[in-house]
Amino acid sequence: MAKQVLQPGPDHPITVEPTKARVVVKAGGRVVADSRNAFTLQESTYPAVQYIPLADVDAGVLERTDHETYCPYKGEAGYYSLNVGDVKAENAVWTYEKPYDAVAPIKDHVAFYPNVVDSIELVED
Numbered sequence: 001m002a003k004q005v006l007q008p009g010p011d012h013p014i015t016v017e018p019t020k021a022r023v024v025v026k027a028g029g030r031v032v033a034d035s036r037n038a039f040t041l042q043e044s045t046y047p048a049v050q051y052i053p054l055a056d057v058d059a060g061v062l063e064r065t066d067h068e069t070y071c072p073y074k075g076e077a078g079y080y081s082l083n084v085g086d087v088k089a090e091n092a093v094w095t096y097e098k099p100y101d102a103v104a105p106i107k108d109h110v111a112f113y114p115n116v117v118d119s120i121e122l123v124e125d
Helices: 101-106
Strands: 014-018 022-027 030-035 040-043 051-052 061-071 075-084 087-095 109-112 119-123
Touching: 014 101, 022 051, 030 051, 030 075, 040 101, 061 087
Parallel strands: none
Antiparallel strands: 014 040, 022 030, 022 119, 040 051, 051 109, 061 075, 075 087, 087 109
């Protein structure tokens, strides 16, 4: 059975906009991501999510896993475990390597589960 692709609409709006602030993610007591090129994705009534370019994340703290999920609005998500300091969290970071057109800007970006990291801060320069 083919996966159903749904388009964002009035019942499930999705917006992707450049984040106006610098995004700093801390885990295990240190900075693991720092970006001025993130995107804010707002999906329906869910909390906004910061998608950070993979190039702005410390690759040494990420380990790719085999875990995958599917979103009918965004596509297939792949996952990374986060290993830094005392934080060892499986599938704590996700990415859409081939996102649907409606959310194309998040390609080559990752997002962190906020309950796993110390903080996700928006810093005004």
